[in-house]
Amino acid sequence: QVQLVQSGPEVRTPGSSVKVSCKASGVTFSSSTFHWVRQAPGQGLEWMGRLIPLLDVPVSAPKFQGRLTLTADKSTNTAYMQLSTLRSDDTAVYYCANSIKLWYFDYWGLGTLVTVSS
């Protein structure tokens, strides 16, 4: 079955960056799409961007352009999300999600809590 295993919780100070990993199994890694979705405490879901490892062309939501870097390592079936210049309102659970055909989210990782605090 499909599993998306994310890295553990992170604590960062304002202005720093964070990199979260998402190791996939049970999917055709290169040809599927990996999305990143975040959820601030008590808030709704927010799409950040996507990457198809085969094409290696990331697409970011306008809100995150310039701060978001999406990459993938096909040798280890791992997708990465790096967010820079962190602010306190970046505190959230960051989810890796996978799309097989169209851009809805068939599978989700368990999420990685990123806390930004001085």
Next chain:
Amino acid sequence: EIVLTQSPGILTLSPGERATLSCRASQTIRSSSVAWYQQKPGQTPRLLIYSASSRATGIPDRFSGSESGTDFTLTISRLEPEDVAVYYCQQYSSSPLTFGGGTKVEVK
């Protein structure tokens, strides 16, 4: 950017009742490109419906989706206590992908 407006914000019903959740899009959605997700307290979202009305694998048939123009609806035909959750709609018609603000379903 397509804005999705969900209503009501909170829905409180008794077990066995019918729940109707609304999601209105600010622009035309191409090819029925709307999905619905269920997020139970403390859990990861789960795909319920895609392409406006197709149930995802393993989803009970009491969950159904429909569309009319820019209005999309998720219906839970007979509410069960385990359906307590926040439900989100999402459009994948155009980038950036967007979610509605969610409807919280409570059971009396």
